[in-house]
Amino acid sequence: MATVNPHKFTGVYTSIDGEYSSLSTKSLVPGTSVYGEKLVKVGQDEYRIWSPRRSKLAAAIRKGLTEMPIQPGSKVLYLGAASGTTVSHCSDIVGQNGVIYAVEFAPRSARDLVQLAAARTNIIPIIEDARHPTRYAPLVSGTIEVIYQDVAQPNQAGILIENLKTFCSFGAWGMLAIKARSIDSTTSLNEVYNKEISELANRGLEIVENIDLEPLEKDHRFIVCRVTEDMT
Ligand SMILES: C[S@@+](CC[C@H](N)C(=O)[O-])C[C@H]1O[C@@H](n2cnc3c(N)ncnc32)[C@H](O)[C@@H]1O
Structure with a gap:
């Protein structure tokens, strides 16, 4: 199961799933993937995985x-x-x-x-x-x-x-x-x-x-x- 921790930049998070660590942001519109990115649910919150290969x-x-x-x-x-x-x-x-x-x-x-x-x-x-x-x-x-x-x-x-x-x-x-x-x-x-x-x-x-x-x-x-x- 993934865990999500705050990144040093407010509003940015680090999601850890097994040995993989990804950047993410907390979704303003839970339940919606904008461009096919993975969604990670933690409690009431949903995080959208933010790939460095998709965003400069x-x-x-x-x-x-x-x-x-x-x-x-x-x-x-x-x-x-x-x-x-x-x-x-x-x-x-x-x-x-x-x-x-x-x-x-x-x-x-x-x-x-x-x-x-x-x-x-x-x-x-x-x-x-x-x-x-x-x-x-x-x-x-x-x-x-x-x-x-x-x-x-x-x-x-x-x-x-x-x-x-x-x-x-x-x-x-x-x-x-x-x-x-x-x-x-x-x-x-x-x-x-x-x-x-x-x-x-x-x-x-x-x-x-x-x-x-x-x-x-x-x-x-x-x-x-x-x-x-x-x-x-
Ligand atoms: C590399 S893409 C941007 C990707 C986007 N920033 C992202 O990370 O999701 C460059 C975009 O700039 C737009 N663009 C290029 N010249 C522009 C201009 N003079 N005015 C407005 N948009 C422009 C292109 O149509 C293209 O969609």
Whole structure:
């Protein structure tokens, strides 16, 4: 029988089943598997297994993330939500007092995201292009504390900076999964990562974490950064 213990990050859990240990989140909507993930019932609570092979945030935690800005009650802007795999775990973590504004522009994925949001009232789906934050700014209310970005586009740092400028102030966090091969397929991985990271640092963002996601995600870096000066 599985046991579940709190992880050092509030809202994240470690499930132990025999010799296997997995990350999990406590489900906001018990009885529902979002993308086929395993459900573990402990007493009245249900936990959803969170695989680092399905989610770069879970991979970053597995690879030693030390700062986890997404916490119970957080107000998050999530860029590149796809069908909502990672968004659903973030929704579990932030709980009913938090909110995830989830931006996705591909119609097929957006349909799944809208369905997910129907069952989870802390997800606000936004069918828009993350490169144009002013278009969806009217849909976002209050201050955003964390922007999570996983859009697999050229100029990932630039997209994060534009969104931080639009929605965030001093002390806000940026989390960025850099996919090197979407940015440049010829230059070395390190050159691609360093260029994106320098762009963030040159805008005054403090680089708090820089995690290589190999072998869980090929050619990906996970960056956590923080707004330390006025970005306008
Ligand atoms: C790697 S997938 C995201 C996976 C997701 N973050 C997860 O962990 O569940 C990248 C997504 O970003 C979306 N995307 C790419 N460029 C975008 C843009 N400019 N605006 C909004 N979504 C974008 C793609 O359609 C795709 O669904």
